[in-house]
Amino acid sequence: xxxxxxxxxxxxxxxxxxxxxxxxxxxxxxxxxxxxxxxxxxxxxxxxxxxxxxxxxxxxxxxxxxxxxxxxxxxxxxxxxxxxxxxxxxxxxxxxxxxxxxxxxxxxxxxxxxxxxxxxxxxxxxxxxxxxxxxxxxxxxxxxxxxxxxxxxxxxxxxxxxxxxxxxxxxxxxxxxxxxxxxxxxxxxxxxxxxxxxxxxxxxxxxxxxxxxxxxxxxxxxxxxxxxxxxxxxxxxxxxxxxxxxxxxxxxxxxxxxxxxxxxxxxxxxxxxxxxxxxxxxxxxxxxxxxxxxxxxxxxxxx
Amino acid sequence: xxxxxxxxxxxxxxxxxxxxxxxxxxxxxxxxxxxxxxxxxxxxxxxxxxxxxxxxxxxxxxxxxxxxxxxxxxxxxxxxxxxxxxxxxxxxxxxxxxxxxxxxxxxxxxxxxxxxxxxxxxxxxxxxxxxxxxxxxxxxxxxxxxxxxxxxxxxxxxxxxxxxxxxxxxxxxxxxxxxxxxxxxxxxxxxxxxxxxxxxxxxxxxxxxxxxxxxxxxxxxxxxxxxxxxxxxxxxxxxxxxxxxxxxxxxxxxxxxxxxxxxxxxxxxxxxxxxxxxxxxxxxxxxxxxxxxxxxxxxxxxxxxxxxxxxxxxxxxxxxxxxxxxxxxxxxxxxxxxxxxxxxxxxxxxxxxxxxxxxxxxxxxxxxxxxxxxxxxxxxxxxxxxxxxxxxxxxxxxxxxxxxxxxxxxxxxxxxxxxxxxxxxxxxxxxxxxxxxxxxxxxxxxxxxxxxxxxxxxxxxxxxx
Ligand SMILES: [Fe+2]
Numbered sequence: 001x002x003x004x005x006x007x008x009x010x011x012x013x014x015x016x017x018x019x020x021x022x023x024x025x026x027x028x029x030x031x032x033x034x035x036x037x038x039x040x041x042x043x044x045x046x047x048x049x050x051x052x053x054x055x056x057x058x059x060x061x062x063x064x065x066x067x068x069x070x071x072x073x074x075x076x077x078x079x080x081x082x083x084x085x086x087x088x089x090x091x092x093x094x095x096x097x098x099x100x101x102x103x104x105x106x107x108x109x110x111x112x113x114x115x116x117x118x119x120x121x122x123x124x125x126x127x128x129x130x131x132x133x134x135x136x137x138x139x140x141x142x143x144x145x146x147x148x149x150x151x152x153x154x155x156x157x158x159x160x161x162x163x164x165x166x167x168x169x170x171x172x173x174x175x176x177x178x179x180x181x182x183x184x185x186x187x188x189x190x191x192x193x194x195x196x197x198x199x200x201x202x203x204x205x206x207x208x209x210x211x212x213x214x215x216x217x218x219x220x221x222x223x224x225x226x227x228x229x230x231x232x233x234x235x236x237x238x239x240x241x242x243x244x245x246x247x248x249x250x251x252x253x254x255x256x257x258x259x260x261x262x263x264x265x266x267x268x269x270x271x272x273x274x275x276x277x278x279x280x281x282x283x284x285x286x287x288x289x290x291x292x293x294x295x296x297x298x299x300x301x302x303x
Numbered sequence: 304x305x306x307x308x309x310x311x312x313x314x315x316x317x318x319x320x321x322x323x324x325x326x327x328x329x330x331x332x333x334x335x336x337x338x339x340x341x342x343x344x345x346x347x348x349x350x351x352x353x354x355x356x357x358x359x360x361x362x363x364x365x366x367x368x369x370x371x372x373x374x375x376x377x378x379x380x381x382x383x384x385x386x387x388x389x390x391x392x393x394x395x396x397x398x399x400x401x402x403x404x405x406x407x408x409x410x411x412x413x414x415x416x417x418x419x420x421x422x423x424x425x426x427x428x429x430x431x432x433x434x435x436x437x438x439x440x441x442x443x444x445x446x447x448x449x450x451x452x453x454x455x456x457x458x459x460x461x462x463x464x465x466x467x468x469x470x471x472x473x474x475x476x477x478x479x480x481x482x483x484x485x486x487x488x489x490x491x492x493x494x495x496x497x498x499x500x501x502x503x504x505x506x507x508x509x510x511x512x513x514x515x516x517x518x519x520x521x522x523x524x525x526x527x528x529x530x531x532x533x534x535x536x537x538x539x540x541x542x543x544x545x546x547x548x549x550x551x552x553x554x555x556x557x558x559x560x561x562x563x564x565x566x567x568x569x570x571x572x573x574x575x576x577x578x579x580x581x582x583x584x585x586x587x588x589x590x591x592x593x594x595x596x597x598x599x600x601x602x603x604x605x606x607x608x609x610x611x612x613x614x615x616x617x618x619x620x621x622x623x624x625x626x627x628x629x630x631x632x633x634x635x636x637x638x639x640x641x642x643x644x645x646x647x648x649x650x651x652x653x654x655x656x657x658x659x660x661x662x663x664x665x666x667x668x669x670x671x672x673x674x675x676x677x678x679x680x681x682x683x684x685x686x687x688x689x690x691x692x693x694x695x696x697x698x699x700x701x702x703x704x705x706x707x708x709x710x711x712x713x714x715x716x717x718x719x720x721x722x723x724x725x726x727x728x729x730x731x732x733x734x735x736x737x738x739x740x741x742x743x744x745x746x747x748x749x750x751x752x753x754x755x756x757x758x759x760x761x762x763x764x765x766x767x768x
């Protein structure tokens with residue numbers, strides 16, 4: 001294109017934005033059917049701070065990788081402009097029955113898809129209009145932007161870790177992160193990238209009668225706590241590479257939900273940042289560890 | 304007592320035989336096998352189809368579908384391009400509720416789910432649409448708990464049998480599961496489908512050979528080995544055979560037939576029919592515990608709260624001393640019931656009757672009182688949950704009955720003691736209706752001034768053996 005240069009796109013922020021449906025349940029938004037007496041405030045205040053922070057950064061699109069759209073055959077992308085319906089959490093249906101209505105940036109999805117295919121990854125666009133969007137995407141989408149007034153790119157979680165190893169998963173997710181970044185830069189859009197996963201992921205096997213009874217909420221074990229704090233410390237001190245390096249041990253020992261690839265992919269889209277991330281909140285949900293973290297790229301990268 | 308299972312089936316979970324059988328000869332053979340199973344099920348006179356599905360994972364115990372008419376459109380997470388699956392099923396919600404209660408009575412964590420739009424899993428949808436297309440037979444679906452071990456999965460089957468016995472229903476038991484579950488991680492042409500590896504294929508054939516010989520319990524006992532050999536670790540543990548075998552009284556002499564065995568995107572898919580007719584072959588080598596009641600870790604929350612905030616719940620701090628249960632001729636004692644507070648056994652046999660000593664809610668081992676103690680060590684009243692206490696009483700009763708070779712449905716007469724009739728009768732009565740009341744024993748409820756430990760309810764039970 002002679003005589004005109006398209007504005008260069010950018011990743012303006014990267015976030016670890018976990019998706020326990022409990023957080024939506026605790027907020028009693030109109031979209032969710034069950035009602036609660038609150039709960040998990042530490043995390044919800046954390047999301048409030050994240051929303052506040054993102055509201056100050058101009059962005060066009062949210063790119064989410066959710067561990068609850070699990071695909072075993074390749075990585076998939078939502079490929080239609082609009083999805084609406086009712087999402088009922090299969091594990092916590094008592095807490096999450098949410099009417100969603102969201103838009104997809106199909107152009108950007110397809111661009112990431114095409115680049116991933118060129119890089120040799122198995123990829124597929126999901127174009128079945130009856131498809132129900134996974135509750136991880138919806139929860140993270142809601143907690144970050146409850147109005148759903150910005151389009152999303154939704155990427156499935158390829159379960160290669162189950163088939164091979166965390167190492168193979170990381171190789172694939174590093175590659176997917178690179179092509180995600182390239183596609184965003186080429187798109188001319190400003191994107192927030194979100195990995196929708198918790199950290200340590202050992203659940204309680206019982207639920208209290210009042211799920212939001214915070215006197216029952218704590219980490220399942222000291223070992224889980226230590227792992228969560230170690231990973232958070234790396235985030236807060238700009239040592240993302242160490243997270244990548246320790247991912248196999250972390251995933252095994254903390255049964256971490258990062259096994260779905262989201263965290264590795266996120267760090268890769270941010271070119272494994274060496275600047276500190278902002279910890280907006282940490283708390284447990286039925287025993288699992290959850291951190292809300294933002295890498296403020298706009299302040300550290302050439303945009 | 305005759306086993307109420309008229310037939311058992313193993314069926315695959317992927318949607319290809321339902322949506323696109325014509326695209327691959329093997330998928331069509333699986334579809335034909337489903338159709339044959341469907342015809343047999345229709346003719347066998349079953350009142351119920353019970354599905355244990357490995358594609359419905361659960362975390363908080365087991366979940367049982369209890370929406371009488373769940374209706375939705377399912378799209379597979381991976382194979383969405385094969386099409387959508389509309390479903391509208393007929394669920395026996397009453398049975399689901401009774402099974403749930405029977406689970407509680409046997410110490411399992413479980414709950415029913417009845418929510419509009421609940422995402423019924425692909426394995427259940429494929430199975431029900433193909434095996435029971437016109438909803439001629441009501442169905443029940445149970446999840447596969449990701450943390451459940453053999454004991455828990457076995458007890459899940461036994462509580463299901465409890466309800467079948469008490470309702471007099473006859474059922475078909477179905478496990479929706481892959482054999483080897485390793486799929487191709489790349490997209491393939493339908494015509495290129497085959498079992499992912501020779502090793503997976505060999506193991507599948509070995510397992511199917513066992514099933515064809517009717518050796519269900521042998522396969523159940525090999526479950527952990529099979530999981531190691533041909534399952535992608537951490538995806539879905541190979542545990543459905545524990546359930547199916549327990550549903551069939553852990554038999555090894557069923558009449559088995561493999562109707563089809565084919566690849567589904569690399570995974571092993573088989574339709575197997577197990578008929579209860581004895582094939583006359585030898586018995587099993589049964590070398591694992593035949594678990595009746597689940598005692599494993601199931602209450603992380605309560606166990607923690609005993610240590611911390613509710614130390615006064617433990618009666619041995621302030622209450623009467625605990626005794627070893629009295630031994631003696633015809634005495635029945637078990638470690639899985641709370642220790643007595645005097646010299647008496649948990650129960651005593653007289654002829655074919657069993658007399659239980661008064662049973663309270665204290666937990667075996669920890670002595671904690673579910674629902675909380677009614678007063679602290681200084682005699683000050685505390686808030687407590689009568690329903691949780693009553694439930695714990697019933698669970699303790701179930702354990703003593705099991706130890707004596709009896710069971711909940713054989714309870715003849717119950718005398719209940721409440722320390723606060725006005726406050727507690729309604730809650731106690733509600734749990735009663737969900738548990739013991741379900742089996743129909745006679746009952747007398749008395750208000751009394753106090754019980755020896757800080758509890759609100761105790762029951763005295765007479766049962767047949
Ligand atoms: Fe999750």
